[in-house]
Amino acid sequence: MIHKKYKTNWSQQVVVKQEIDKYLVDGKDFIDEGMIFHQLKNAQNPDPQLIRDILQKSLSINILTPEETATLLNVTSPDLWDEINHTALEVKKKVYDNRIVFFAPLYCSNLCVNNCAYCGFREANHHEVRRILTEEEIRRETSSVLNEGHKRLILVFGEHEKSDIDYMVSAVKAVYSVEEKAPISGHPSSIRRVNINAAPMETAKLKLLKEAGIGTYQVFQETYHHETYQRVHPTNTLKGDYQWRLYALHRAIDAGLDDVAIGALFGLYDWRFEVMGLLYHAIDLERQFGIGPHTISFPRMTPALGSELSNESPFRVSDTDFKKLVAVLRLSVPKAGMIVTAREKADIKKEVLQLGCTQTDASTRIGIGAYSDQKSEINLGNKQFTIGDPRDLDDVTREVAQLGYISSFCTAGYRCGRTGETIMGMLGNCVEGKFCKLNAVLTFREYLSDYASEATREIGEPLILKEIQEIESMDYFRNKPHLLEKFRNDYRDTLNGKRDLYL
Ligand code: SAM
Numbered sequence: 320m321i322h323k324k325y326k327t328n329w330s331q332q333v334v335v336k337q338e339i340d341k342y343l344v345d346g347k348d349f350i351d352e353g354m355i356f357h358q359l360k361n362a363q364n365p366d367p368q369l370i371r372d373i374l375q376k377s378l379s380i381n382i383l384t385p386e387e388t389a390t391l392l393n394v395t396s397p398d399l400w401d402e403i404n405h406t407a408l409e410v411k412k413k414v415y416d417n418r419i420v421f422f423a424p425l426y427c428s429n430l431c432v433n434n435c436a437y438c439g440f441r442e443a444n445h446h447e448v449r450r451i452l453t454e455e456e457i458r459r460e461t462s463s464v465l466n467e468g469h470k471r472l473i474l475v476f477g478e479h480e481k482s483d484i485d486y487m488v489s490a491v492k493a494v495y496s497v498e499e500k501a502p503i504s505g506h507p508s509s510i511r512r513v514n515i516n517a518a519p520m521e522t523a524k525l526k527l528l529k530e531a532g533i534g535t536y537q538v539f540q541e542t543y544h545h546e547t548y549q550r551v552h553p554t555n556t557l558k559g560d561y562q563w564r565l566y567a568l569h570r571a572i573d574a575g576l577d578d579v580a581i582g583a584l585f586g587l588y589d590w591r592f593e594v595m596g597l598l599y600h601a602i603d604l605e606r607q608f609g610i611g612p613h614t615i616s617f618p619r620m621t622p623a624l625g626s627e628l629s630n631e632s633p634f635r636v637s638d639t640d641f642k643k644l645v646a647v648l649r650l651s652v653p654k655a656g657m658i659v660t661a662r663e664k665a666d667i668k669k670e671v672l673q674l675g676c677t678q679t680d681a682s683t684r685i686g687i688g689a690y691s692d693q694k695s696e697i698n699l700g701n702k703q704f705t706i707g708d709p710r711d712l713d714d715v716t717r718e719v720a721q722l723g724y725i726s727s728f729c730t731a732g733y734r735c736g737r738t739g740e741t742i743m744g745m746l747g748n749c750v751e752g753k754f755c756k757l758n759a760v761l762t763f764r765e766y767l768s769d770y771a772s773e774a775t776r777e778i779g780e781p782l783i784l785k786e787i788q789e790i791e792s793m794d795y796f797r798n799k800p801h802l803l804e805k806f807r808n809d810y811r812d813t814l815n816g817k818r819d820l821y822l
């Protein structure tokens with residue numbers, strides 16, 4: 320179907336109405352605002368015993384109901400928040416063990432036909448210097464990211480004819496084609512998992528991304544509140560179609576991309592409402608496909624060039640509320656990975672890593688071409704928003720090690736078929752975390768030998784030994800001697816220079 324309201328021939332072809340309608344129930348989407356407001360209001364002044372019962376349910380790795388989540392969101396007692404925070408970390412440890420997965424974002428293009436009120440890339444921002452990376456430039460950026468020690472990348476694009484599916488596929492291939500030598504050991508290294516954050520697409524295009532070998536497809540709804548959505552995304556732009564975006568990940572699963580990532584941009588509307596929206600999104604994915612979100616993101620809006628909204632939104636989320644929303648999301652959707660990004664300052668990042676986050680970025684540059692050309696990062700006219708934590712990967716892995724967590728660069732899951740329904744089952748039974756523990760140690764071993772500074776190795780080496788002792792003493796592995804044996808061999812081989820071994 321052709322949409323006359325959009326400006327160009329290309330944009331008129333993007334939204335395919337049938338690929339929205341097929342997911343609606345009685346013509347409605349799954350965000351019933353009246354119901355959400357009612358649930359939030361009804362759960363005021365919760366009984367402490369009810370809170371404790373809900374925490375127990377989450378500890379048995381079951382997704383919470385909207386009513387239960389609304390109850391947690393209404394807690395006011397500091398003591399109960401302490402219990403909530405404590406349980407959030409316990410849930411994370413049960414499902415994901417004590418590891419933090421690292422990735423780096425790679426911004427490929429800031430060309431964009433949309434006018435999102437909070438974003439520096441919006442079309443009407445004439446201060447933005449527009450740039451789309453060539454394949455050669457993408458390879459150069461990838462080399463810089465590899466030299467930091469990363470193994471996972473997320474490619475990020477504005478929405479534009481020039482960065483449509485063919486460009487995305489060529490970008491993915493360009494990234495996978497790069498091989499570098501690790502600076503300390505000289506061992507070969509390459510990116511092992513490319514994820515994508517890009518605008519919603521029709522199923523046929525998503526299938527091409529699947530064929531190109533991407534890991535996760537990520538689309539943030541930004542806000543689940545219809546009226547706010549319409550206010551910050553003009554209706555005559557592609558992004559102005561709320562439901563096209565709401566069902567982007569449903570289409571992805573239909574296209575075979577079963578690791579999908581949801582998110583909301585916190586600061587556009589009431590944070591409690593957005594937590595409920597994310598939960599309803601997870602519930603609808605589970606209802607329609609039996610697969611929940613692979614990850615949840617909860618970026619807080621940060622200042623963007625020329626965007627009044629990003630500087631003075633009435634819904635800006637305080638640090639205290641931010642920590643609450645992280646803990647509640649951890650408990651409400653216990654199987655989902657949770658991503659905190661470099662938008663947050665180092666001290667907040669550190670705190671929410673201890674509330675159950677599972678992934679973070681480091682050495683992040685969000686200017687187009689900014690990994691290999693530091694000048695474009697300094698120039699704010701080439702950036703989408705401002706970042707709070709510009710530290711190198713080495714600094715962040717060291718801090719993570721000080722907290723007692725293993726930095727993981729594991730990409731085994733999707734290469735071993737542990738995606739979608741399979742991984743969700745394993746997460747629910749707390750089995751995936753065990754594999755992750757082994758792969759985290761193997762990839763942290765690689766990192767320490769290939770990239771880490773002396774200061775990081777000093778903390779990392781005893782940590783890895785402690786982790787190995789723990790693995791050796793766990794009943795789960797003792798009952799699977801073949802697995803333990805393979806792990807021991809792989810660890811020894813990694814120490815001796817073999818790379819990319821996983822279970
Ligand atoms: N153009 C695509 C889209 O909008 O889906 C892809 C990515 S956009 C470059 C990535 C994400 O950055 C957006 O989904 C939005 O949540 C976030 N973002 C935009 N402006 C931001 C700001 N001022 N502060 C923090 N995050 C922002």
Ligand code: SF4
Nearest residue numbers: 431433435438440441
């Ligand atoms: Fe474009 Fe995405 Fe920025 Fe909106 S958030 S202006 S769609 S890059």
